[in-house]
Amino acid sequence: MKTSYNGKVARINLTTREVKVEALDMDLATKFVGGRGLGTAMLYNEGIATVEPLSEANKLIYATGPLTGTASPTAGRYMVVTKSPLTGMIASSNSGGIWGAKLKYAGWDALIVEGKASSPVYINIEDEKIEILPADQYAGMLSETVDEELKKVHEKCSVLNIGPAGEHQSLLAAIMNDKDRAAGRSGVGAVMGSKNLKAITVTASRNVIEPHDADKLREAMTDCLAKIKANGVTSGGLPTYGTAVLVNIINNTGSFPTRNWQESYFDKADDTSGETLVEKHLVKNSYCHRCPIGCGRVVNLNGKVVGGPEYEPLWAYGGNCGVNDLNAIDEANFWCNEYGLDAISTPCTIAAAMELYQRGYIKEEECDGVPLVWGSAEAIVTWTKWMGEGKNALAKLMADGSYRLCEHYGHPEYSMSVKKQEMPAYDARGIQGIGITYATSNRGGCHVRGYLISPEILGLPEQLDRTTVEGKAKWAMIFQDLTAVIDSLGLCLFSSFALGAPEYAALLNAGTGTNYTAEELLVLGERIYNIERLFNKAAGMKPEDDRLPKRLIEEPITDGPSKGMTSQIQVTLPQYYEARGWVEAFPTPETLTRLGLEEKY
Amino acid sequence: MIEIRLFATFRENRKKIDYIDSNQVEKALDIVNYYGIDPEDVAICLINGFHSKLTDSIKDGDVVALFPPVGGG
Known part of the structure; x- marks a missing residue:
């Protein structure tokens, strides 16, 4: 076939x-x-x-x-x-x-x-x-x-x-x-x-992949392209401002983690926003293969044309390190690409180091002349390069992430991570559902394993109240499962601002000759999510690894629109396990049988 | 006074931050109309950081933030 x-x-x-x-x-x-x-x-x-x-x-x-x-x-x-x-x-x-x-x-x-x-x-x-x-x-x-x-x-x-x-x-x-x-x-x-x-x-000498049914694929593709074109996010917001347009939105909801999540509103956020990036540094958009959206940024960095920062590094080097120097963020992001460093975890680790410095655990003499002070443009650029090079003892420690760094200084609680991976740019105290995604993500702190920001902030596919917990567990599960399918098809998650399970099912069926409905597609995603969880169980994961940092539960947001809020993960996590058919963080035999994974227990 | 914050394409030919006398407006919709923005183009309206409808009332001291459809990750 x-x-x-x-x-x-x-x-x-x-x-x-x-x-x-x-x-x-x-x-x-x-x-x-x-x-x-x-x-x-x-x-x-x-x-x-x-x-x-x-x-x-x-x-x-x-x-x-x-x-x-x-x-x-x-x-x-x-x-x-x-x-x-x-x-x-x-x-x-x-x-x-x-x-x-x-x-x-x-x-x-x-x-x-x-x-x-x-x-x-x-x-x-x-x-x-x-x-x-x-x-x-x-x-x-x-x-x-x-x-x-x-x-x-x-x-x-x-x-x-x-x-x-x-x-x-x-x-x-x-x-x-x-x-x-x-x-x-x-x-x-x-x-x-x-x-x-x-x-x-x-x-490769070829540049096409023949699908199972070319006519059906053409039909599905035409439908998808029309939906992408008609959608304000995929045809307007993303191509015009890139993902960086989120800086101002998230900050204005008071859910923009600032200075290693000690605060959640950055008064200088607009200096690092998508709007400012377009105004001051953007040269052109960049497109991945077969992409009709073009969210990528190409920027002018001191006369050199380079790949520009997305929302995550703009936040992580920006508000999270208290920095409002956009040029320095462009440069630090460039060095992440050049040294091959994660542009989320690297700046988040610098932010954690800045908190350790603020609290006196990291001493000035460890800093090789570039103190880790909040707001320092020099620090974010220099420490990124030093982490990439493994330049000194502190940089080597930092290059292994915030958890190991903070643990070394006796204070792992300052690592804003889940399963030792740094959390991204949305405060789960001000946006309740995304906390479920963070806590239960199989790969640790991550937003693109179930992007509840879409309904909780952007109103897609419908507007949910970001402050409440009701129904969020089920939403998290559906988003996680659909994302698992998109990630497995070979498509970009950003297509999902305009497309849903029926469109993905039509593309897959035309490509491979399957006959999935939208509901069946979500079951595929659920199976994938469960096999990841089984891998983690075999790797030694414990139920307590599905947890958020203590700060999000015990320290209310100090100022801004979400002042006083904490994460209600203790309420949503049991609801989530129930929705998944899991007990103590792992699938029951019944769940595995339902998903055709019975041989795995 | 009401503080108005405009973002993304709403900034084109307009101020980023503006202020309107609270006596001039009752609802967020009045602000949208004041700036000549098509209400259908407003994807997100935040009043003091919380999602609101354009028909919601506003009062002196409120901060109103308006966004067209945008997304990211």
Whole structure:
């Protein structure tokens, strides 16, 4: 049967230098779709949950979705799935650009990279040819440079790489592709570094993926594009201002974590907003492969044209570090890309270090002449570079994230993290539902595993009261499940501002010949969410890992519109477990049977 | 006085922050009309940081923030 899967997986062992071509397990693909879902199921089945994340035994799966590379809108995504060295649990980090689509065009659904090279190497893929080549000459290179150098050797390739942070095995290291796109979270770059793998280049002679039913895909695509065009967010807000437009909205609800979440309203937020970015620094929008939205920013940084910051780094370097110098944020974000660092966790760790400095736990003499004071533009730029380089003892500590940093100083409570991964830019005291997403996210503190900001703040698909808890558990579950499907299809989550389960089902059915309804699609998502949870259970997760930092429960917001509010997670978490069919944070046998996962208990 | 905060495209050819005498307006809708904004273009109206309807009443000292459809993540 013709399908948008290639039906082919490459297993690349860096220890033995053996490359095996395997057939895609279609039963597994049918159950777990692709990308995030399929990658997690493969990793679980290979017994990776119990291995040391930075040991030779861990594996890296680069997984496309069944729609990656098709003509579907936003179909340029791939997922890196591995055991996270930051959280010790499942990592699945998503990225756009064109690398994922090229991997699919080259004929592969996924790569499984295992073992460890004895010296730096890169993998070169040209359609069916896969070779492991020496990378000594690229060791230590920044992302943009390694991208340019590898393109001199493989002219038409797309490059995925780590920067120096990944080589140093910083637990905040990202995997970069196409220079400034990032599979940013959970330390996936450190796993690549631990395997001595600097880059993967892909060249493909094809540039199309034939779907199961081209007419049906065209029909579904036309419908989706019309909805994206008619939607004010995907056709107006996002292309005009990027994700950064959220700075002012979230700040005006008093839910904009400020100075490491000690406050939640930043009086200088507008200096770092999407509106100001457009006015002062924007050169043009950037588009990932097959994207009709174009939320990406290209900015002028002191005369150099570079990838610009999204909402998260604008907040994390901005309000969360008390900084209102937009140029410094552009620069710090640029260094995250160059060193290959997570542009959420890196600035959040700097914010935690600033609080430790404020409270006298970090001493001035540890700061190498650049004190970690609130509002310091010099500090955010310099400490980002130092974390990327592993320059001094404090920078090395910081490069492993805020939890380990704060624990080192005896105060883990100042780490604003869940499962040791830093939380993003929305205060769960002022926005109740997003706290459920944070607490129960399988990959730790994260907003894109169930973006309840959409209904609670943006009013999409309907407006919920951000201050109340009623019904939020169910909303969180539905958003988590739908997101799991989108992440597994190979599409961008931002398409969901305009599209819903019926549209995604139509695209998938046209691509692969399935016949899913919208409801069945959500069950696929629920299965994926549960297999992630089973991976975490096997990895040693405990019920108490589903928790928010004490500050969000015990310290009311001090000022601004949400003054006095705390998270009501103690109310919503039991409701959430009940909705999921989980007891003590894990699925019951009945739930697993209902989801066709009975063999897993 | 009512403090008005305009964002995104609502700032084009308008001030970012403005003030209106509270005697001149009763509802958020009056403010929207005052600035010549099409009410259908208003996706989010915050009164003192809380989501509100354009038909909700406003009083002296309130801060009204208006946004067109926007999103991100």
